[in-house]
Amino acid sequence: MLTNYSLVFQESNRQKSIVAAIKHAESLCMAENQNFTALRRLVFEIIWENSVPLGAYELKSILSRKTNKSVDPPTVYRAIEFLMRLGLVTKISALNAFIGCPFPSSTRSNFFMICNECKRVAEVSSSEVDNEIKSIAGRLSFASERQQIEIFGTCVSCKTDKLI
Amino acid sequence: MLTNYSLVFQESNRQKSIVAAIKHAESLCMAENQNFTALRRLVFEIIWENSVPLGAYELKSILSRKTNKSVDPPTVYRAIEFLMRLGLVTKISALNAFIGCPFPSSTRSNFFMICNECKRVAEVSSSEVDNEIKSIAGRLSFASERQQIEIFGTCVSCKTDKLI
DNA sequence: GTTATTATGTTATACTATAACATTTTTTAG
DNA sequence: CTAAAAAATGTTATAGTATAACATAATAAC
Numbered sequence: 001m002l003t004n005y006s007l008v009f010q011e012s013n014r015q016k017s018i019v020a021a022i023k024h025a026e027s028l029c030m031a032e033n034q035n036f037t038a039l040r041r042l043v044f045e046i047i048w049e050n051s052v053p054l055g056a057y058e059l060k061s062i063l064s065r066k067t068n069k070s071v072d073p074p075t076v077y078r079a080i081e082f083l084m085r086l087g088l089v090t091k092i093s094a095l096n097a098f099i100g101c102p103f104p105s106s107t108r109s110n111f112f113m114i115c116n117e118c119k120r121v122a123e124v125s126s127s128e129v130d131n132e133i134k135s136i137a138g139r140l141s142f143a144s145e146r147q148q149i150e151i152f153g154t155c156v157s158c159k160t161d162k163l164i
Numbered sequence: 165m166l167t168n169y170s171l172v173f174q175e176s177n178r179q180k181s182i183v184a185a186i187k188h189a190e191s192l193c194m195a196e197n198q199n200f201t202a203l204r205r206l207v208f209e210i211i212w213e214n215s216v217p218l219g220a221y222e223l224k225s226i227l228s229r230k231t232n233k234s235v236d237p238p239t240v241y242r243a244i245e246f247l248m249r250l251g252l253v254t255k256i257s258a259l260n261a262f263i264g265c266p267f268p269s270s271t272r273s274n275f276f277m278i279c280n281e282c283k284r285v286a287e288v289s290s291s292e293v294d295n296e297i298k299s300i301a302g303r304l305s306f307a308s309e310r311q312q313i314e315i316f317g318t319c320v321s322c323k324t325d326k327l328i
Numbered sequence: 329g330t331t332a333t334t335a336t337g338t339t340a341t342a343c344t345a346t347a348a349c350a351t352t353t354t355t356t357a358g
Numbered sequence: 359c360t361a362a363a364a365a366a367t368g369t370t371a372t373a374g375t376a377t378a379a380c381a382t383a384a385t386a387a388c
Contacts, residue, residue, distance in 0.1 A: 035334075035335075035385085037335070037336090037384095039335085039336075040335095055374085055375080056374095056375070056376075057374070057375075072337070072338065072339085073375085073376070073377080074336085074337085074338085074376090074377070074378090075336070075337075075338095077375095077376065077377075078335080078336080082335095093257035093258040093312075093314070094257040094312055096344095096374085096375065096376095111297075113300075113301065113304065113306050113308070115306075116309070122304060122306070124300055124304070126296060126300055128292075128296045129293055129296045129297060129300075132290060132292045132293045132296065133275075133293060133313075133315060136277075136288055136290055136293075137277065137315065137317065140277065140286060140288070140319075140320070141319075141320035141323070142277050142279075142286070142315070142317055142318070142319055142320065143317045143318045143323055144277070144315045144316070144317035145280070145316055145317040145318070146315075146316045146317070147313070147314065147315045147316065148257075148258055148312075148313070148314045148315075148316075149297075149311070149312070149313045149314075150257070150311065150312045150313075151297060151301065151306070151308045151310075151311045152308070152309055152310045152311065152312075153301065153306055153307045153308035153309040153310070154306070154307045154309070155304075155305075155306055156304070156305035156306065159305070159307060199354080199365075199366075201353095201366070201367090203366085203367075204366095219343085219344080220343095220344070220345075221343070221344075236368070236369065236370085237344085237345070237346085238345090238346070238347090238367085238368085238369085239367070239368075239369095241344095241345065241346075242366080242367080246366095260343085260344065260345095260375095329388100330387105330388090331386100331387085331388075332385100332386085332387075332388090333384100333385080333386070333387085334383100334384080334385070334386085335382100335383080335384070335385085336381100336382080336383070336384085337380105337381075337382065337383085338379100338380085338381075338382090339378105339379090339380090339381100340377105340378085340379085340380105341376100341377085341378080341379100342375100342376080342377075342378085343374100343375075343376070343377090344373100344374075344375065344376090345372100345373080345374070345375090346371105346372085346373070346374090347370105347371085347372080347373085348369100348370090348371085348372100349368105349369085349370090349371105350367100350368075350369075350370100351366100351367080351368065351369090352365100352366080352367070352368080353364100353365080353366070353367085354363100354364080354365070354366080355362105355363080355364070355365080356361105356362085356363070356364085357360100357361090357362080357363090358359100358360090358361085358362095
């Protein structure tokens, strides 16, 4: 069963979810006794405003523009690290880029479908994939802790564009 | 069904497969009309001799030591690129490191279980995971081309070690 | 209010990867 | 066989990604 998926390919879905995402981040930080500072909030917003994964240095320059002052790399990386630790943001390793987690509270491990053309990402959560991986890990007596699944290809709207 | 897996966690399995891997690489290059040069062969061997994924610069220094001359980064990256193009070597994105593909001729997409302790990697091939991902892609009308699945955790021997 | 903790600023540097052009080696065609 | 073309490697420089180490500022705890 495709339990849950976020159609980040479609701009309207994303816009709607930003407000909810911020609210969620706020309450999560509250609950975990973590400080959702102005800087962290801003980085979070920038990541969520973008429908494509952002590299740390892209983030840096957006941040710099928004705050009208120069920003150094550690500033960005620390904020990213904080957000990742809370499960609010994920790194797409193959792209060295970061994206918001649409299902931050999910216990299932999500994965990403990344369009090579438009670079947008759909995050998907599948209990089948999850269970199968768990089962394989079990057979190998491997204690899995974290998983990263990245599928690259072409999304439906880019496929259509090519036909025109 | 766990169709196929390579217990890279166990050194003996790996040693045995090196000879076969080189033979396979040779015949693949022959078939594809590609030049399996001394440099490429050496890089291939270095990657296969190691049971853990190697970074490009580790590879560079091993290569340098083995050939008794200095090696520049592009030399290493070109060899890696060649081997990846033929499907003989894969990059573990999350580690910026490279490892030999145990099932280079498989049409199934493989994935990796990476031990955080000893850094060794098991490559696994599962038709279930593969089919489930294909099915999800189908439902999203996403044309998947390439996938990278990386599971991080603790392998059985490292788990045992911890108990002692 | 002082101390301790957490967060941010700042400088420097390490690590990863590729561009661009030169040279050498190998292959191909005549 | 050899000249031309193609493929591979050498070389220099630089771009892109990430973190260490220490200083300062803001916030929380006592």
